[in-house]
Amino acid sequence: MHIEKRLQDSRSMLYLSPLLALVLTLLSGALLFALLGRPPLLSLYTFFIAPVSDLYGVSELAVKVTPLLLCAIGLTLCFKAKIWNIGAEGQFVFGALIGGAVSLQLADSEGFWVLPVVIISGALAGLLWAAIAALLLTRFHANEILTTIMLNYIAVNLLLWGVHGPLKDPDGFNFPESALFAPQTLLPIVFEGYRISVALFIALLMLVVIWVILSRTLLGFQLRVMGENRTAASFAGFNSKALIWLLLLFSGAMAGMAATSEVNGPVGQLIPTLSLGYGYAAIIVVFMGRMHPLGILLASMLLGLTYLGGEMAQIELGLPKSITGLFQGMLLFYLLACDLLISYRVIWNSNSRHFSSTPATTNE
Secondary structure, eight states, rough: OOOEEEOOHHHHHHHHHHHHHHHHHHHHHHHHHHHTTSHHHHHHHIIIIIGGGGGHHHHHHHHHHHHHHHHHHHHHHEEHHHHHHHHOHHHHHHHHHHHHHHHHHTTTTSSSTHOOOOHHHHHHOOOOOOHHHHHHHHHHOOHHHHHHHHHHHHHHHHHHHHHHTTTTHHHHTTTTTTOOOOGSSSSSSSTTTTBBBBBHHHHHHHHHHHHHHHHHSSHHHHHHHHOOOOHHOOOOOOOTTHHHHHHHHHHHHHHHHHHHHHIIIIIOOTTTOOOOSSSHHHHHHHHHHHOOHHHHHHHHHHHHHHHHHHHHHIIIOOOOOTHHHHHHHHHHHHHHHHHHHHHHEEOOSSSSTTTHHHHOOOOO
């Protein structure tokens, strides 16, 4: 067996690779559960099926999908142009911090303008956090992968400082969390008895927007050209620096809006364990969804299911919370491995002596 470079990338493997990665993740998960002393099939059922076996479970999946989808929407445009923003997590956390601080300040305010101000403040906070990376990239040519990753840790520590310090609830018995947000600062619930907010429909609307941008606009064409060859984009007269700023700011704003959907939605306050890794998981969503709006929606549902499955595994199987990250990590690992088959193919040799009988050649 050996690996051979394809003459051109396989279009079929481009879409089969995520499915193959999912199958390998399920097989590895079954093996993992067996090694942990849990029934493999029952454990897989508990992880992937049981969480959405009723209407309430489906609604909870929608709650998890919302921030994932919003983060992934912003990252899609960045990655399409090969601007590697790995900082959606930090932009999410900083958006939550500022949006939460504004919510606390407006606790005694009334009027239709309160909620829009909260949403915009969260989006602007994520935008400003991404602007730091945009400035470092365009002005100082700093690698955006490194700067956005480092900014993630700074944002998390700012959140910890906030909930342990100025934003801590004075009546909260010294717990590191803010006071509960006032009702007028919370996103409206769509269905009574469930936690789905209007943020889900905003995310779906933005999904349609980026589909139009990528397939029907000059901006989408510029992104594709920039992603294929940045030098060619410059020769074509495209302003690369302006595009970098636009993409990173948009991505940051989407991550900040995702934070608002979570903090001013099901959580309802600032807590130190706010971020569940939505910004990192959104990276898997984008690559697994092949940067296509429909694929991103399906991939966000799968990644959202891993969060619910992890919670169910803790309750029913007595497994640690880290099982969620383990499944997400396996999925990403297998996806990257299977993507090799897009540009390469495996050749099976029927005659094992073929290579040994072939005389060696040397370059002189």
